Amino acid sequence: MWRFLAEAGAVFVKDLRTEFRTRVALNALGLFAVTTLAAVSYTIGPYRIAEADRPFLLSALLWIVIFFASMAGLDRSFVKEEDTQTAPLLRLSASPLVVWAGKLAFNLALLAVLMAILVPLYGMLMGFRPVSLWGFAGILAAGGYTLAVTTTMVAAIIARAMTRGALFSVLSLPLLLPLLIFVIQGTRAAAEGSPEGVMEALRAVISLGGIMTILSVVLFPAVWHE
Template sequence: MLRDTLLVAGKDLRIELRSRVVINQMAPFALLVLVLFAFALGPDRNPLITAAPGLFWMAVLFSTMFAVQRSFSLESAEGLHDSMVLAGIDPAGFFAGKLLAIGCELFALEVLVTSGIIVLYGAHVKSPAELLVSGILGTVGLAAAGTIYGALVSGMRLRETLLPLLFLPVASPVLIAGTRAWQIGLQGNSSASSPWLGLLGAFAALYICAGIVLYGPMEDMK
């Protein structure tokens, strides 16, 4: 399984490095979201800094959908799925590989958005550990849930509209917990962050387990 995970993740990241969709399209999109939020909330710094944690996670949530759609459109090519099955790739490994690749892309994006928030909104980070840990845990959770739903709707005619409808309500605990952890990180009150980080961790663990268990049955239907 580990070998398959690394193979699939390596394949996806290699395709990404060569096609540069994340760098050329998703990164500008995430930055655009930051700028648009500034337009929506006005040029005053205070409301922007107050809203920054929420804006960060909204940007990440939308980017996750793009990353998931992109990742599964790679698999939709003719006969690609059959060749994966013939190559004997373990479904759980395939899931973990997709998760890893999407997670890496998202994390790179989050670093960019964070620096955007610091530079554009002038936010001061009091305890960066919260931002980092919540970022990693939240990303893993979002990537896991996104991969499950991406696989679920892949091959469907209406997948572009179905994915947000299914994924966004499920991802709401990450939005809530991530935003709170980020607020704490920006304000520097470290002791209050543990329930939120715990929630992010629980979400990630739950969806990784669900993906490993359910990915096999999901692959059967293609």
């Protein structure tokens, strides 16, 4: 177990270090998120939406921004390995699950940075103040995890195909749709301060995340070693 963590940690640190020295993924993710946020805030603004619709529409907009921003950057760590031809040696050196865990951790870190910047900014610009902050944080964490675990798997698949950029969103979005619906429901419930609603959404998100995790552990070696 310790050995596994040390090896996965090495993959994670390696990705972080190369990312820090180039900042490709973070720039893509961050710029996309901020641009979209600016566009949303400029065209819609905080007060254009009727009071009754605010919890739902603002939750939906927030998650749509997060989802599309992640489409811009979460495939990066796998695609870069193929583009710079480092994938074959990584494949021959590390065990598949080590790579999976390291890349997942890297995508989680990217998403965490993205959310840490985007969510407070969104709250300010759009006047979004969830009643239940803890519920909101729970949905963000569970939703972010499930988003990362799903996109990590899809990124591993598309990295080996041609026309990758388009394929990443084409393959990811349908798989992510149930998640999108659950997290929007959950965020709305948090915005309105309904603990039952938050719990119901959390249960759905966590079970989806759990299933995706199990599937990834089982299927990733086949994808990675193909």
